[in-house]
Amino acid sequence: MTARSTRRSFAAKSGQSRLAAIGAIAVAGSLLLSGCGDQTKEKAEDSGDSGRESAAAAPLADKLPKAVRDKGEIKVGSDIAYAPVEFKDDSGKTVGIDPDIAAAIGKQLGVDFVFENGTFDTLITGLRSKRYDLAMSAMTDTKDRQNGVDGDTGKKVGEGVDFVDYFNAGVSIYTPKGKTQNIKGWDDLCGKKIVVQRGTVSHDLAKAQAKECPSGKKLAIEPYDNDQQAQTRLRSGGADAGSSDFPVAAYAVKTSGGGKDFELVGDQVEAAPYGIAVAKGNDELRDAVQAGLDAIIKNGEYDKIIAKWGVEAGAVKEAVVNGGK
Structure with missing residues (x-):
């Protein structure tokens, strides 16, 4: 179901050695794959709790742009057909590594992360058109994506995006x-x-x-x-x-x-980092997401989520912006 695969540009392998395996990842086997509709919108939830907390209870709410804080939600573009990163469970609920991490960040920021389903290769375009506030879909952080360069032609195709890196695969x-x-x-x-x-x-x-x-x-x-x-x-x-x-x-x-x-x-x-993509120029939102991710790494919530899905080998130790190559 971008490299969502690790999704990143690939240099011709001639003369280059490939990266070795990043370690065996024991993937949870109790959930079943299921399909998804193109118009799916669903709030990220963690252990049955809403990702949104009141501004008073959310320690990092003041880091968000006021318009986002007032709206109370962040729209996330995602290809929700990529188990176990994001997918639909038997009840039709959006679940996976990304929704769980998003919900935990949302608690820090005092907003809901609302996942909207779309095909992977249209997510960055959706950011540019402001259909989404973020894209979170096992998207590999690459210099080409940061700079808005087409990996095949080398031509500039847009302003690019910034990434907050949250996993390696x-x-x-x-x-x-x-x-x-x-x-x-x-x-x-x-x-x-x-x-x-x-x-x-x-x-x-x-x-x-x-x-x-x-x-x-x-x-x-x-x-x-x-x-x-x-x-x-x-x-x-x-x-x-x-x-x-x-x-x-x-x-x-x-x-x-x-x-x-x-x-x-x-x-x-x-092996490369997955990043949460933010449109260039949206620095306040990018920095708020980075702060939220750092907070859940430090308080242990991130490690709990990674362990829940059995993907500890891909965990990061800090929230890095634009760490991809």
């Missing part, structure tokens, strides 16, 4: 279970077909690999609007492999078909 490849076809890494995909989510780092990696495949062994790439669609295609036998951020790939391997549909192959690559 790498990208993984998975195949139908028992049908790895000796795929152990990206070089082994030449002559095969891979499914990915459009606009993600997995998509970038696949395009970079396709350029390096020898004549007669073309890598076919099928991009989809969300990761669930890509998984469905692979599950039906329509491709040889899929790629997603490691937490997402591992969750799919553990839960799809009761663990009988897929298996991970090879190591993670391109």
